[in-house]
Amino acid sequence: MSCSHGSPSADAVSNGIYTTTRELVRLSVDAQALGLRADRPLTSVWSGQRRSRLRGRGLDFDELRHYHPGDDIRHMDWRVTRRTGQPFVRAYTEEKDRPVLLIVDQRLPMFFGSRLLMKSVATAQAAALLAWATLNSGDRVGWMLIGPQGLAPMPPSRRPQALLERLGALAAMTNDLAAHARLTTQADNKTSNHLSAAMEHAARAVSHDGLIVVLSDFHDWDARCLNHLRSIRRHNEALCFHISDPLERSLEGLTHLVASDGEWQLSLQHPKKTVKQHYRATYTERMETLSASLGRMGVPLLEIDCAQPTAAQLQRQLGRQARSA
Secondary structure, eight states, X not given: OOOOSSSOOHHHHHTTSOOOHHHHHHHHHHHTTOOOOTTSOTTSTTTTOOOOXXXXXXXXXXXXXXXXXXXXXXXXXXXXXXXXXXXXXXXXXXXXXXXXXXXXXXXXXXXXOSSSOOHHHHXXXXXXXXXXXXXXXXXXXXXXXXXXXXXXXXXXXXXXXXXXHHHHHHHHHHHHHHHHHTTGGGOXXXXXXXXXXXXXXXXXXXXXXXXXXXXXXOTTOOHHHXXXXXXXXXXXXXXXXXXXXXXXXXXXXXXXXXXXXXXXXXXXXXXXXXXXXXHXXXXXXXXXXXXXXXXXXXXXXXXXXXXXXXXXXXXXXXXXXXXXX
């Protein structure tokens, strides 16, 4: 998929090469169908990621009940106590805060697409949908953007204005990939823009009872990433979204292919059947290895296909718990 230089035009946006803050904001409507609440039934993909409800000094009144030894006398309802002659206390419901950290991969390998959307655009849309769903759940959402220049961490917040600002930063980073792609021979290979660096930063940043969501094509996923994720999983939940394009998964139906590492190009005319089979087998093996390693830690791996609308895919995957509620 080619792209034009300069600022994104209306045609470029509609063709899935760029995105805008306005488009990411509009996804708040689609996010209402997503089930990111932690108190959903255990039959969903979020099994185990439940939030407890505590009785204590919360903000929402829950019930009026008889006093029990050990209750905080500051919660006594003296008016009801005088009227009934029995001690009564006011109980409140307090939900534990569950911060959600989105690790969003917007590096040069994400600037690729053969059908509907660039991987970078599909990733931005998925992250925006999850962010809106997090706010709808009453939780805080934090960000870890990974771009060609390194990491851009943003602390968790539940303020809508903060989300709007971060969606703007996400859209800008997504659209900047076009400029970086033209300079790919000078791509920055410093370790600060590796996925393992983002996972290490997340492992230090999160404490407990949080949810870490990774959105990437996992092209440089390695043992270091796995170790950092294992550290995160000791006290937090995690979920991974693999962003892929049909051309990455299979060469079937392809008659001409030009591959490049940014400096050299390789042209394949009518690739042989054995080449296509080997390509497909290599991809399948890599994905099975990734899924198995995550599965051993109880981390779901969900797929986002760039050739299909992003919101509909997330609604199918995460909406299951809404249907079972």
